[in-house]
Amino acid sequence: MRTLSSVGRRYGIGGPWVLRGVDLELAAGTLVRVEGTNGTGKSTLLRLLAGIDAPTEGRALGRPRTAYVPERFPAALPFTAAGYLTHLGRIHGLSRRTAATRAGEWLERFGADAHARTPLAELSKGTSQKVAAAQALVAAPELLVLDEAWTGLDTAARAELDRAVAERVADGAAVVFVDHDPRRLADAVDTRYAVERGGLVRRTEAAHSAVGPLVRVDVVGPVPPEGLPGAPALTPGPDGTHTLTVPAAHSDALLRALLTARPPWHIQGVSRP
Numbered sequence: 001m002r003t004l005s006s007v008g009r010r011y012g013i014g015g016p017w018v019l020r021g022v023d024l025e026l027a028a029g030t031l032v033r034v035e036g037t038n039g040t041g042k043s044t045l046l047r048l049l050a051g052i053d054a055p056t057e058g059r060a061l062g063r064p065r066t067a068y069v070p071e072r073f074p075a076a077l078p079f080t081a082a083g084y085l086t087h088l089g090r091i092h093g094l095s096r097r098t099a100a101t102r103a104g105e106w107l108e109r110f111g112a113d114a115h116a117r118t119p120l121a122e123l124s125k126g127t128s129q130k131v132a133a134a135q136a137l138v139a140a141p142e143l144l145v146l147d148e149a150w151t152g153l154d155t156a157a158r159a160e161l162d163r164a165v166a167e168r169v170a171d172g173a174a175v176v177f178v179d180h181d182p183r184r185l186a187d188a189v190d191t192r193y194a195v196e197r198g199g200l201v202r203r204t205e206a207a208h209s210a211v212g213p214l215v216r217v218d219v220v221g222p223v224p225p226e227g228l229p230g231a232p233a234l235t236p237g238p239d240g241t242h243t244l245t246v247p248a249a250h251s252d253a254l255l256r257a258l259l260t261a262r263p264p265w266h267i268q269g270v271s272r273p
């Protein structure tokens, strides 16, 4: 339904390649997680998949009806929350009445119905993030691309977005997401990819939840090397700290690798997440 074929992307003439030689075929009715350390090109990949950016080389094929939630939602548009969602629904081909009904339903599902008539520019960050999620769901897209769409949502809205994703997949859509929580939708993910050194690596091991309990390791050190045991999910923290999360079966090997790394790592703590 959407395919990237030998895709490369760089910004500016002669700039470094952010992605190169990327092949990816999205299938209908699948949930795909994209991982990778900070700045590796996850957002770039998602924008290419969503079709709001074009490859510098290679080809992006397939034109499913697509919706996208960016990392930062451009909220400074002259609409109320409900007006904006209705407008987007109309752009996607819904009748005015259906668009307005769906807009109301999604605002309610995300717990933002009290702000239906609030101008976008006056919404709190959390509510704006709810509108960002709602705008992507209003027209039941065939391809849904979520770039850290859970960030900034309250617990209930995060759970609602999990449900909405599961519904889209059950309805035959492809959903691609990036999220810092390694457990996000772990039971439901069909395929995981990591963006590494400009390429895309398919993760073959099962999703974390399927391999038992997780271990969390808090470390301070340089940017983590690639290829650590257990393919840990990485969350950067303040002041050079990182949190690595791996299946418990890989934690001893991971700790050994961190302790013997050059330059060395300082392990601050090991816990159950």
Ligand SMILES: Nc1ncnc2c1ncn2[C@@H]1O[C@H](COP(=O)(O)OP(=O)(O)OP(=O)(O)O)[C@@H](O)[C@H]1O
Pocket: 011, 018, 036, 037, 038, 039, 040, 041, 042, 043, 044, 045
């Ligand atoms: N519009 C742009 N113009 C110039 N450089 C860009 C642009 N967008 C991204 N980049 C660069 O491309 C590289 C990859 O960025 P990208 O945002 O895709 O990574 P990411 O993995 O999503 O990062 P993060 O985890 O921090 O969101 C970075 O070096 C970034 O500075």
